[in-house]
Amino acid sequence: AQSVAQPEDQVNVAEGNPLTVKCTYSVSGNPYLFWYVQYPNRGLQFLLKYITGDNLVKGSYGFEAEFNKSQTSFHLKKPSALVSDSALYFCAVTPPRDYKLSFGAGTTVTVRA
Amino acid sequence: DAGVIQSPRHEVTEMGQEVTLRCKPISGHNSLFWYRQTMMRGLELLIYFNNNVPIDDSGMPEDRFSAKMPNASFSTLKIQPSEPRDSAVYFCASSAASGSSGYTFGSGTRLTVV
Numbered sequence: 001a002q003s004v005a006q007p008e009d010q011v012n013v014a015e016g017n018p019l020t021v022k023c024t025y026s027v028s029g030n031p032y033l034f035w036y037v038q039y040p041n042r043g044l045q046f047l048l049k050y051i052t053g054d055n056l057v058k059g060s061y062g063f064e065a066e067f068n069k070s071q072t073s074f075h076l077k078k079p080s081a082l083v084s085d086s087a088l089y090f091c092a093v094t095p096p097r098d099y100k101l102s103f104g105a106g107t108t109v110t111v112r113a
Numbered sequence: 114d115a116g117v118i119q120s121p122r123h124e125v126t127e128m129g130q131e132v133t134l135r136c137k138p139i140s141g142h143n144s145l146f147w148y149r150q151t152m153m154r155g156l157e158l159l160i161y162f163n164n165n166v167p168i169d170d171s172g173m174p175e176d177r178f179s180a181k182m183p184n185a186s187f188s189t190l191k192i193q194p195s196e197p198r199d200s201a202v203y204f205c206a207s208s209a210a211s212g213s214s215g216y217t218f219g220s221g222t223r224l225t226v227v
Contacts, residue, residue, distance in 0.1 A: 032213055032215075034215050036218075041223075042220060042221075043117075043204055043218035043219050043220045043221050044204070044206075044216075044218040045218070046215055046216075046217070049213075049215055051213050090156070092215075096213075099144060099161060099163065099168070099169075099208070100158065100161065100169070101215070101216060103155070103156045105155045106155060106156075
């Protein structure tokens, strides 16, 4: 069975500083990995995904994530955070050709002005 | 594309009443998922449909919950009778294919049972 861990419940950064949200996973085979963002009173929005190929994937709003197979990690990063990046971020994983995404517990990001 | 459409956005009901949540997936998507989100339990998958057929309902908490997908463009999640502990945000999501495409989520229905 697959699982996802987001070790930090909250991440606080100052605007303009780098932002990192951590994610580690456990899955059989090569994983499909996703990041979603949830703004208050909204549904989850897709940010980016890793399926295969280049370990560094770029997504919406200037976010990127790096797939590290040896560390089974898929950390989300943004070089310069904005106040508008304040939201709840979810990492998700699924084995190839499977339907069921397993979500992490979520990390609340707060970017202070 | 209007995305995944859920209705109502908010529902307040009294304990014991029947509640029906509705979802219209993205046209052409053949998989549909119902999730429940609470502070205590996070995101929970309740049920998954593929080509309108329920595939996995192991997450449905109890017999008070039921879900249907009569056609490719409509699904319902029903709670009868409702209880205060059912209060949560319920999300519907759809997907074009398994695995690589990820999900598109609706805006959710915030259910409050008093």
